[in-house]
Amino acid sequence: TTVSVSATASHAIPTTLFGQMFEDINSGDGGLYAEMLQNRAFQQVTPGTSDALDFWSAIAGANIAVIADPKPVSDALPNSLQVSVPGKSTTAGFANSGFWGINVNSSWTYTASFYYKFPTSSSQSVKFTVELRSASGKTLASSATTASGTATTWKQVQLTLKPTTSAPDVNNQFVVLVQPSGSATTTVDFAMFSLFPPTFKGRSNGMRMDIAETLVEMGPKFFRFPGGNNLEVRPSCRGQTTATRWQWNATVGSLLDRPGRVGDWGYVNTDGLGLLEYLQFFEDADMEPIMAVWSGYSLGGTSLPENELAPYIQQSIDQACYDLCCSASGHLSLYALDQLHYSRSSQGYRSPGALRASLGHPEPFTLNYVEIGNEDFFAADTYPYRFQDFVGNLSKAFPQLTFIATSDVGDPTLTPTPQAYDVHVYQTPGWFAQNVFSYDSFARDGQKYFEGEYAAISTNANDLFGTPSDGRLTFPTMQSSSGEAAFMTGLERNSDIVFAASYAPLLQHVNSTQWTPDLVSFDAGSVVRSTSFYTQKLFATNQGDEFMPSTLPNQNGTVFWSISRLTSTLEVIIKIANSGNSSAQLAFALPFSDVASSGTLQLLTGAETASNTPEAPNTVVPKTSTITTGKTIDYTAPAFSVSIIRVVAS
Numbered sequence: 001t002t003v004s005v006s007a008t009a010s011h012a013i014p015t016t017l018f019g020q021m022f023e024d025i026n027s028g029d030g031g032l033y034a035e036m037l038q039n040r041a042f043q044q045v046t047p048g049t050s051d052a053l054d055f056w057s058a059i060a061g062a063n064i065a066v067i068a069d070p071k072p073v074s075d076a077l078p079n080s081l082q083v084s085v086p087g088k089s090t091t092a093g094f095a096n097s098g099f100w101g102i103n104v105n106s107s108w109t110y111t112a113s114f115y116y117k118f119p120t121s122s123s124q125s126v127k128f129t130v131e132l133r134s135a136s137g138k139t140l141a142s143s144a145t146t147a148s149g150t151a152t153t154w155k156q157v158q159l160t161l162k163p164t165t166s167a168p169d170v171n172n173q174f175v176v177l178v179q180p181s182g183s184a185t186t187t188v189d190f191a192m193f194s195l196f197p198p199t200f201k202g203r204s205n206g207m208r209m210d211i212a213e214t215l216v217e218m219g220p221k222f223f224r225f226p227g228g229n230n231l232e233v234r235p236s237c238r239g240q241t242t243a244t245r246w247q248w249n250a251t252v253g254s255l256l257d258r259p260g261r262v263g264d265w266g267y268v269n270t271d272g273l274g275l276l277e278y279l280q281f282f283e284d285a286d287m288e289p290i291m292a293v294w295s296g297y298s299l300g301g302t303s304l305p306e307n308e309l310a311p312y313i314q315q316s317i318d319q320a321c322y323d324l325c326c327s328a329s330g331h332l333s334l335y336a337l338d339q340l341h342y343s344r345s346s347q348g349y350r351s352p353g354a355l356r357a358s359l360g361h362p363e364p365f366t367l368n369y370v371e372i373g374n375e376d377f378f379a380a381d382t383y384p385y386r387f388q389d390f391v392g393n394l395s396k397a398f399p400q401l402t403f404i405a406t407s408d409v410g411d412p413t414l415t416p417t418p419q420a421y422d423v424h425v426y427q428t429p430g431w432f433a434q435n436v437f438s439y440d441s442f443a444r445d446g447q448k449y450f451e452g453e454y455a456a457i458s459t460n461a462n463d464l465f466g467t468p469s470d471g472r473l474t475f476p477t478m479q480s481s482s483g484e485a486a487f488m489t490g491l492e493r494n495s496d497i498v499f500a501a502s503y504a505p506l507l508q509h510v511n512s513t514q515w516t517p518d519l520v521s522f523d524a525g526s527v528v529r530s531t532s533f534y535t536q537k538l539f540a541t542n543q544g545d546e547f548m549p550s551t552l553p554n555q556n557g558t559v560f561w562s563i564s565r566l567t568s569t570l571e572v573i574i575k576i577a578n579s580g581n582s583s584a585q586l587a588f589a590l591p592f593s594d595v596a597s598s599g600t601l602q603l604l605t606g607a608e609t610a611s612n613t614p615e616a617p618n619t620v621v622p623k624t625s626t627i628t629t630g631k632t633i634d635y636t637a638p639a640f641s642v643s644i645i646r647v648v649a650s
Ligand SMILES: O=S(=O)(O)O[C@H]1C[C@H](O)[C@@H](O)[C@@H]1CO
Pocket: 023, 227, 228, 229, 230, 374, 375, 424, 453, 504, 505, 515
């Protein structure tokens, strides 16, 4: 096939085209958020039930129980761990097993923290020895402090741990030994444990380095958060009500003030990963938020009636005006923000940025995109008033924001007309290769689109969300990743109306999974970059700034391409997806008089069912080489491959 490339670009490619979609689905606590202890503050558990002590165990004769503390460490954290040990014991205590393990690295300095009090005062002292200990009982790191038995009010212990050696695997535990000086049985209350490794950019309460670095390596330019379903309420889970939706103000400030919530994916979210942590991460990773606000619909349940929306709209305004929008470029005058704070903030007047500054970030964050709800096509009957009321109020306060609707495109009719729609699709690899042109026929009427969630998840079109035995993918394969790449060439061609696109879900803890396949998989100690991760990385890190039309691929074929130009380096960038099982010979005829005689090729290719897995993380990785180029570039795209050719031409 000869592909003639136009000399004239058709449109600018938005810098936001490729990014990431995130929610806490096998991915936040125990994943991106660096806290290493699971059930660290006994949030949202019922004392005396079995799950209250999940991931905690007694050691050598200690008695441990989660209690509703009559004098809790904070209103948000009503439960404590009550520990009783025999007098003069030196070995009794308790342990936490982490998120299916703890990574002990001798080059790291860990910070351990907890609060304690004695329910009854005593004259004796008690030594606390904190350890990182292998499952076989070897002490890898140890640090101690001594407490006075007269401490009947909460006190915080903060210790650093430096392992003497790295553990060979993640089968390690966090241990606290309680060693009374006296001979009497001793009871101590504990709360709000925490064990942190070094974090991405050294941020306190920050992100796990290897996972954050992997996400940044992909080259994302936006990050949709906090959901996805996890933004919402799923009444079926433990009788949840509107009150358990994601609420930004429950996720900021001291960890003692964050109650956590039962998330939509079957586990408690600590909300240690909160609005400020998200925003700081985006800033550190050079990407911008697409922030969703809860829109009054509870999954599989009811929508709030219109006359009950006001407080939730205000909260979303608070969320949006959490001093985000007076961005450095002055999108929003401080006056309007003052007025907004003054008129709407439940905390009464506070100067713009006061809360933000108090949390250590005086400079404003960037916020350009707010999404109203998630997948509100499930509640299309009520979305018209919900969308109208949220956007009506938010746009008055933040005229510079772009609002994204989550119902089906154009159905129902929405007022105001949404600036963008968030389109989701989970399908077979074949579907993606057959729908590369799905946006070509869309009207160019100013309407923009956000392909907010897409992934090839099953080879079975009749049971897409089924089990692996029914065709569901447990990890991406070269068949699914090359199908997605084909579809992504269409997104790039239509990037005059598609401003952003993200694969979903982003992350998977392999020991606790609610959804497969995922872009990046991990356990307590390692990260696996899937073949689809590499597809996303190849597209996102080889972005041109303008699209170059060319001979269109055969819509019914399996080989697709997209050509762009990076004006800053005069490079032509050719992306080729071969989603079929045979190689394809292509000849690209460039319209430039001066084309370099050699260019670079980045090639991802492997067998149809090849996957990167924890057992074989590098089965398929991109390989970079030099290829001969010229006014005509001959290239054979291997079966099941993604190819990126870059060549300087002018
Ligand atoms: O069951 S689904 O609705 O398909 O769930 C999907 C869609 C939802 O936005 C996201 O949270 C989830 C997995 O990425």
